[in-house]
Amino acid sequence: MNTLLLSHELLVLALGLLVLLADLWLPRGLRRHLGYAAAAGLAGILLFSFLAIRVAPGEVQYAFFEMYALDGLALFFKRFSLLAALMVLLMSVEFAESMPTGVSEYYALTLFALLGMLLASSANDFALLFVSLELITITFYVLASFHRSRMTSLEAGVKYLIIGALSTGFTVYGIALVYGLTGKLNFNELAAVSSSLGGNRLFLFGMVLILAGLGFKIAAVPFQIWAPDVYQGAPVPTTAFLAVGSKAAGFVLLLRVLFVAVPEVSFQWGSLLIVLSAITILYGNLCAIPQRNLKRLLGYSSIAHAGYLLLGIAALSRDGQSAVLYYLGGYLFTLLGAFTVLCLVMRQVESEDIASLAGLGQRSPLLAATLTLAMVSLAGLPPLAGFVGKFLLLKSVIAQAPAQPGYYGLAFVAIAGVVISLYYYFGVIRAIYWSRTAPDLSPIQPSAPIRAALYACIAGMFYLGLFPGTLVNLTEEVVKVLR
C-alpha cells in the first residue's frame, strides 16, 4: 500500500501528538503560542499537499481494501479542511487568553477533529464513515464545552452530546440494516447491488436513517435543533470550525453516500430532497430574524446555508454537485472572516449582542470592512463569492425544472430566503456603522497573523466572486467521480 495516500492524515496526527507532548515541556507563558506552531505546521502540510500529492482527473486510488479512497473530491475536501483548521487555530490563539487552562489541549483537539474531517473526505465505506464521524463529533463535544466556567458553554456541550449521540444511534442502526440486507459496507460494492434494492422498504429505511445522521452533521431540518444553542454557547473558534469544517465533512459524506453508494436510490429521492432543502432554507432564515445574539444569529444562518447547499444535492446533477463544492469554497472564506472578527470583538466586550458591534467602523476599519463584506457575501450579493455560489446552485436547480416543476418552487423558496436574509445581514451592517451610541470606542489592534488571515478572507471572497473560472473548472473536474 502506498503510504503517500494517507500522508495528510498521518502528518496531522503527528502534529496533534506533538502539540500534546510539547505541552509537557513548554513553560506556561509560551503555551499560548503553540497555536502559531500548529498553524505553521498545517500551512506546511497544505504546501506539501499542493506540491506532492497529485490525482489525475477521474482517477481513484484506494487503500485498506477500498475503504479509503483518494480522488479529486477527497483531495478538494482535505485541502478545504486544512485551510479551515489553519484559520481556526490562528483564531484560537487570540481566544486563548480567556481560557484558564488546557490551551494546548484545545489546539490538539482541533487537530484531531481535523483528522476526522480528513478521513471523512476519503470515506468509501460505512465503517470508515462511522469512525470519522465519531472522531469529529466526540472531539467537538469537548471543544464545545471548553469554557468550563461558563454555563452556556457546558450547556452547549451537553446538548451537542445528547443530540449527537441520538443521531449516531440512527446512523448505526441504518448501517446495520443496510449491512444486514446486503452484507456489504463498501460503497463500490453497494453501488453494484443497490439498483435492485430501490423497492426494498427495509433498505430504504436504513438509508433514511443514515441520512438522518448526516442531516445532523450539516444541521438540516429536521435535525437542526442543536445548532443555535451550540453555536451560541461554544467558544468562538469552535463555532467557526463547527460551521465550516464539520458542515463540509457532512456534505462530502452525503455526496459520497448518495452519489457513489446508492445513486439509483437517490435519483428517486428528488422530491424528498426538494422539501428538505426548502424547509431548511425557510426555517433558518425566518428564525434568524429576531435574533439579537450574534453567534445565535449565525447559527440560524448556518442552517439556512445548509438549505442552500442542499439545493445542489437536490438538483441530482453534476452541475448541482459542483455548485455545492463551489459554494462551500466561498463559504469558507466568508464565514471564517466573520467569525474571526467576532472573536476579536467579543474578547474586548464581554457581550455577544449585536449592539456590541456599535462603533466598530471607528474602532477598526479592517474588522468592520471584513464583517461587512462577509455579511454581503453571505447574503449573496455580487461581486463576492456568495453570489456566484448561489448563482450556480440556482442554475443547477432551474436546469432540472422543465422535468419536475417542483424545482421552480424550490428556486423561488431560495430567493425568498435570500430576501429575508438581507434583513438580518443588513441589520448587522447597520449595527457596525449606524449605531447612535457606542459605549466603547477604544481601537482594536489585530495581531499580524490575524490581519493576514483577514486579508486572505477578503481576497478569497473577492477572487471567488470576480474570477470564478478556476474553481468552477476544478469542481467540475472533481465531481466526475460521483454519479
Add this chain to the structure above:
Amino acid sequence: MSPLTYILGWPFLAALALVFIPRNYRVVIRAIAVAATFLSAVLALKMFAQFAGAPAGASGYRFEQVVPWVKALGISYYVGVDGINAGLVLMAAIVAFAAACASWDVQHREKEFYILLLVMAGGILGAFASLDLFFFYIFHEFALVPTFLMIGLWGRGEQKNYATFQITLYLTVGSLIVLVGLIALYLQSGLGTFSIPALVAHFRQNPMPLGAQQFIFPLLLFGFGILVSLWPFHSWAPPGYGAAPSATAMLHAGALKKFGLYGLIRIALPIMPEAAREWMPVLAWLCLGNLLYCGWVAMKQRDFNWLVGYSSVAHMGFVFLGIATLTPLGLTGAVLVMVAHGFLAALTFGLNGYIHRQTGTLEMAQLGGLLRRLPFIGAALMMAAFAGCGLPGFANFAGEITVFFGAWKVYPVVTVLACWGALIVGAVYMLRAVRVVMHGPLPERWAEVPDAPHFWRKLPFLALLAGLLVFGCFPRLLTDRIQAGLASVLPAPPIALTEAIEPVNSTAPLAGPTSFEPERPMVPAGMTVRE
C-alpha cells in the same frame, strides 16, 4: 480594446486607486473621482459621435470586445453598442460626471463615498454596455449595492433607515426575480452561452416554446418592472430618493433605473415575442397607474423631493407605454424618453440637493421666493420643470410625443388618458412646485442663501441641461440610431407605422424584418423643424 471598456473601466480604476489614497487628501480624492467620470463622459461623447462611422460586427453591434471569462459556463466579458444603448451609455456617462461634480456637499467619510460612487457609475455603464447576460446582471448589482449603502450611510431625513430597508428589499426582490428569469432563459436555449446576440439569434431561428415563454416573460416583466418602479411596485422610489444623498438619487433615478427598461427592450421583447404580445395590454394599463395615480400623488406632496420622486415614477409610465405598443415608433419614443428622463431626473435631484444643502429643508411650505436669491439654480430648476411638463425644445417632449404617436393606434383609450397625465397632471404639480419654491415672498431666513458661486458648481447642471436641449432640438441624433437598432428587437409581424395592430389576438407567426424604412424620419414633422 473597445472604447466601451475604457468608458466603464475608468470609474472602476479610479475607485481602486482611491482605496490606496489616505483619507485626509480630500481634494485629491475628489479630483480623481471627477476626472475619471469626466474622462468617461468625454469618451462616451466621442463614441457617440463616431458611432455612425464605426464598422458594425456580425450581429450589428459596434465597438465590440469579447474576453472569455468562465469558459465552463459560457460567460464572457462582451461589450458593444447599437442604436439603442449608445444613447444610454452617453447619458449615463454624463449623469455620472454630473453626480461626481455635485457631490461637493458630502462632508464626512468622503473617501468611502467616492469609492461607492465610482463603483456605482462603473456598474451602470457596464450594465448598459454589456452584451453578456451574466455581466449585464452583475454590473447592475455592482451599481445596486452601493446605492443601498450610500442611502444608508449618507442619507438624510427622519425616515432614512426605513427607506434604506424598503429600497433594499424591493430592488433585491426585483433583481432576483430577473435572475431566475435570465437563468431559465439561458438554460432554455441549451447553447451554453450567455451572449445576448447569440441567444437572440438562436431564438429567432428556433422560437421558444410558448409554455416556456409564458413562464419566463412575466418573470422578466415584473422583475424589471420592480426595478423601474412600475405601478404598483413603485412605493420604494419616493422615500428612497427622498432619503438618498443627491448624487445617489441622480445616478439611480437618472441612469440605473433605466436598466430594467433597457432589459425589457434588449432581452425580453426579441426573445419572447409571443408572450410579449400577450402581456403588453396589461402593461399598457399598468402604465396608467404610473402616469395618473403617481402623478396625482405627486400633486399632493408637500416635500419637494418626494414630489420629484413621484414625478420620476410617473415619467416611467411614458416609457412603459412606448414599450407596450411594440411598434418601432413607440419603442423609439420609449428609448428617447429614457435618455431624456435620465438627464431630467439627474438635473432635478441635483438642484434639489443644492437647495437642500443651502436651506436644510425641502418642505415647500417653508420655501418661497428663492429665484431672487438663486438666479442660476432657480432658472435651471424652472427649465427642468418645463422639461418635465413636456415643453417642446426639451428632449422629453420629443420622446413623449413620439410615444403618443406610436401608442395612439394601438391603445387609443390608454393614450388619451396618458395625455392627461402628461399634459395636465404633470403641468399642475411641476408648475405649482415652481411657484411655491421660486416665486412669492422670500422668507426672512433665506435672505442670505447663496447661488452657485462659480463655474464648477454650475458645471454639472449645465452639462445635464445641454443634454436635454441638444436632444430636444435635434432628436434625430438619437432617433436615427435607435431606429437602426430596433430592427434586431422587433422581429414581430410587419408593423407599418400607420397600421393598427391587435396585440391580444395577433397570433401571426414570426416573419421577416419590420417594414419601416430607416431613411424616413419617424419623428413627427413638427419636431424636426428646429433642425
